[in-house]
Amino acid sequence: KYRSYPYERMLKIREQNIAPSLRMYYKKPLLLHQGHMQWLFDYEGRRYLDLFAGIVTVSVGHCHPKVTMAAQKQLSCLWHTTNIYMHPSIHEYAEKLTSLLPDPLKVVYLTNSGSEANDLAMFMARLYTRNFDVICFRGAYHGGSPYVLGLTSIGSYKHGVANGFGCSTTMLPDVFRGPWGGSNCRDSPVQTVRKCSCSEGCHPAKFLFLFLFLKTFSFLSWQGINGAVQYPKGFLKEAYRLVRERGGVCISDEVQTGFGRTGSHFWGFQTHDVIPDIVTSAKGIGNGFPMAAVVTTKEIANSLAQNLHFNTFGGNPLACVVGSAVLDAIEEDSLQKNSQDVGTYMLLELAKLRDKFEIVGDVRGKGLMIGIEMVTDKDSRHPLPYEEISQIWEDCKDMGVLIGRGGLYNQTFRVKPPMCITKKDADFAVEVIHTALERHMERAAAN
Ligand code: PMP
Numbered sequence: 001k002y003r004s005y006p007y008e009r010m011l012k013i014r015e016q017n018i019a020p021s022l023r024m025y026y027k028k029p030l031l032l033h034q035g036h037m038q039w040l041f042d043y044e045g046r047r048y049l050d051l052f053a054g055i056v057t058v059s060v061g062h063c064h065p066k067v068t069m070a071a072q073k074q075l076s077c078l079w080h081t082t083n084i085y086m087h088p089s090i091h092e093y094a095e096k097l098t099s100l101l102p103d104p105l106k107v108v109y110l111t112n113s114g115s116e117a118n119d120l121a122m123f124m125a126r127l128y129t130r131n132f133d134v135i136c137f138r139g140a141y142h143g144g145s146p147y148v149l150g151l152t153s154i155g156s157y158k159h160g161v162a163n164g165f166g167c168s169t170t171m172l173p174d175v176f177r178g179p180w181g182g183s184n185c186r187d188s189p190v191q192t193v194r195k196c197s198c199s200e201g202c203h204p205a206k207f208l209f210l211f212l213f214l215k216t217f218s219f220l221s222w223q224g225i226n227g228a229v230q231y232p233k234g235f236l237k238e239a240y241r242l243v244r245e246r247g248g249v250c251i252s253d254e255v256q257t258g259f260g261r262t263g264s265h266f267w268g269f270q271t272h273d274v275i276p277d278i279v280t281s282a283k284g285i286g287n288g289f290p291m292a293a294v295v296t297t298k299e300i301a302n303s304l305a306q307n308l309h310f311n312t313f314g315g316n317p318l319a320c321v322v323g324s325a326v327l328d329a330i331e332e333d334s335l336q337k338n339s340q341d342v343g344t345y346m347l348l349e350l351a352k353l354r355d356k357f358e359i360v361g362d363v364r365g366k367g368l369m370i371g372i373e374m375v376t377d378k379d380s381r382h383p384l385p386y387e388e389i390s391q392i393w394e395d396c397k398d399m400g401v402l403i404g405r406g407g408l409y410n411q412t413f414r415v416k417p418p419m420c421i422t423k424k425d426a427d428f429a430v431e432v433i434h435t436a437l438e439r440h441m442e443r444a445a446a447n
Pocket residue numbers: 055112113114115116118141142143144211224225253254255256282283
């Protein structure tokens with residue numbers, strides 16, 4: 001079918017007909033043909049171990065047979081919106097999804113993307129509290145739509161127009177770098193959360209917008225796109241208390257951290273021993289199929305019921321059967337346990353690289369959500385220059401391992417594979433990263 005689309009022609013079409021804001025990975029971007037579980041294949045038949053899962057989207061495995069079959073079956077039956085009629089799929093899905101969430105999180109609103117879900121969560125929070133101010137952390141990514149872009153506080157996603165009225169950004173309680181990083185910090189972040197929730201010229205915190213969870217060993221929590229940044233133990237609990245004390249509600253963005261990826265728990269917030277007022281999820285919820293969800297309490301959901309609020313595609317039968325099949329696959333394939341087992345194993349193996357190489361500043365994570373922070377040296381913790389990190393990353397790709405990037409300076413490798421990855425795959429990945437690091441050292445020595 002694609003014989004008339006040679007690589008060069010596609011590059012030209014990209015230049016002329018595809019939005020330039022969509023940036024691609026790698027000097028020579030991959031031309032992908034097929035995916036199977038934790039593997040991707042290009043048109044030349046080369047196989048890659050996917051450690052980034054289509055940006056933390058493929059939860060149960062590329063083209064997982066159970067999910068594919070459920071979609072195929074529904075595709076030949078009915079797939080238009082059924083929001084004004086009834087169809088069993090949305091009922092089955094709402095029942096299944098809410099059974100995985102604690103009380104009082106029992107009401108589901110299905111959307112099509114994480115941005116949409118977070119938009120809606122923010123809207124509901126404002127309607128319910130009648131407060132306007134929203135707080136997020138520096139370095140947070142919550143979506144690209146204009147409403148929620150105010151909460152996305154990574155410079156590279158910001159554009160030159162005003163948006164996000166009422167959105168404030170607090171300092172990031174990062175224990176590796178920043179005001180709380182290293183041994184120089186005076187106040188603990190938990191002490192300073194009081195200061196940051198009231199500082200930055202914003203009104204006292206009304207609600208806090210978060211996505212985070214704890215690190216396996218030291219019980220630290222961390223962000224996704226900003227490079228798996230850790231939050232300290234007890235931070236979230238204190239933050240929730242302060243926000244609620246001020247009449248706010250807490251939203252947990254589980255777009256990357258939900259569905260068992262952290263291993264020990266199904267949802268990231270559970271690792272902090274808190275229960276949010278609103279939970280949003282996307283990406284892994286559909287294993288790559290565009291769907292997302294907002295789950296909240298009856299009271300908060302009712303705030304939106306005074307008038308109509310409609311989403312044409314949200315909760316369509318195709319999305320709902322896919323969502324159900326994903327939940328079944330997580331259970332049947334024991335993927336949460338696999339995240340825990342393989343994730344912990346991989347963290348320990350990667351920690352050996354941190355101990356061996358001066359440029360590996362930190363290895364952190366929980367389950368299959370891992371960050372490898374690259375530095376010039378462990379003392380200064382300066383980010384390794386972009387070109388040097390990029391070469392290591394390209395070398396890994398050339399050896400058959402795809403890794404994500406993140407962090408304020410693009411200094412962190414993000415390892416968030418499909419949850420079906422095995423220990424053998426982890427060994428292969430660590431060996432490849434090890435070789436790429438050795439090559440870097442050889443290059444550095446030669447210069
Ligand atoms: N929240 C988080 C934590 C995300 O990582 C993303 C996507 N990277 C979003 C929200 C937005 O999701 P979407 O791209 O589906 O709009």
